[in-house]
Amino acid sequence: MVQVEHTQKETPHPGESRKERVDRELGELLQGLRVAVTGVQVLFAFLLTLPFAAGFNKVDALGHWLFFIALLSAAIASVCFITPAAQHRLLFRTGLKEKMLHRANGLGIAGAAGLAIAMTSSVALVAETVINAWPAAVFGGAVALSSAWLWFVQPIIDLYRTEDDDDEDVKS
Secondary structure (H helix, E strand, C coil), rough: CCCCCCCCCCCCCCCCCCCHHHHHHHHHHHHHHHHHHHHHHHHHHHHHHHCCCHHHHHCHHHHHHHHHHHHHHHHHHHHHHHHHHHHHHHHHHHHHHHHHHHHHHHHHHHHHHHHHHHHHHHHHHHHHCCCHHEEEHHHHHHHHHHHHHHHHHHHHHHHHHHHHHHHHHHCC
């Protein structure tokens, strides 16, 4: 599981207790995961039906590997996105909400990585089947690069810039 640790303190809303903050953050996280799980479930359902579609037997060995990578990563992303809701039900009223929140955050990041791989492989599979291998690499690479930049690299850069700004404020 991927876990991004940062030293920046999370600031509560004005007049918000620690418990209220954790409740709010968990609600926000679960809402975000609901959005992601819908997308990955549609992709996963499509992938599950693909081998039974007419013409799938015409897909070459590269296409079969792309399909399997997409299917496996969509399944892993689904597990990661659904786990926080399942654990919330199991751990309800146990006092472990903050631990669950941190775990769910890591699972959300891992799920996003799995979804990025599933989308990349799916686009490459379609491009490889419809056009040929080199455009599959180009189109799959475009999906991989855009999801990597927008979902991971850009927020990490923002995180480090914020930490640097905080360090500068402390030194001043």
